[in-house]
Amino acid sequence: MKGFRFGSTEGAFYILPxxxxxxxxxxxxxxxxxxxxxxxxxxxxxxxxxxxxxEVDTSTLEIPEKLSDWEIVHV
Incomplete structure (x- = not known):
């Protein structure tokens, strides 16, 4: 199974099953x-x-909308 990771300046965000x-x-x-x-x-x-x-507004962290810009992680 795969998921997605984005490393922002505030830390990593994950989208997982x-x-x-x-x-x-x-x-x-x-x-x-x-x-x-x-x-x-x-x-x-x-x-x-x-x-x-x-304390964190995610819209200020340059999180990409395109999943192709996220790193693929395997879970």
């Missing part, structure tokens, strides 16, 4: 579940609102 779709995470914090990895990348790039990231 979850129980009911795809799960985005930052460090050890889960940021939410999504129907597709593309939806997760879009939400992270545009600015995901999450209690775990109250």
């Amino acid at each position: 979850g129980q009911d779709g795809w799960e985005a995470s930052y460090g050890n914090d889960k940021l939410g579940e999504f129907s597709s990895p593309q939806q997760a990348a879009d939400d992270l790039a545009r600015g995901l609102t999450c209690p775990h990231l109250s």
Whole structure:
């Protein structure tokens, strides 16, 4: 199985297969579940609102919307 990783200046973001779709995470914090990895990348790039990231606006981290710009990781 494959997932996706993006290393930002604030740390690594992951989009990995979850129980009911795809799960985005930052460090050890889960940021939410999504129907597709593309939806997760879009939400992270545009600015995901999450209690775990109250001090970080993901839209300022230059997270790419295109999954082809993310690193592929095998899980």
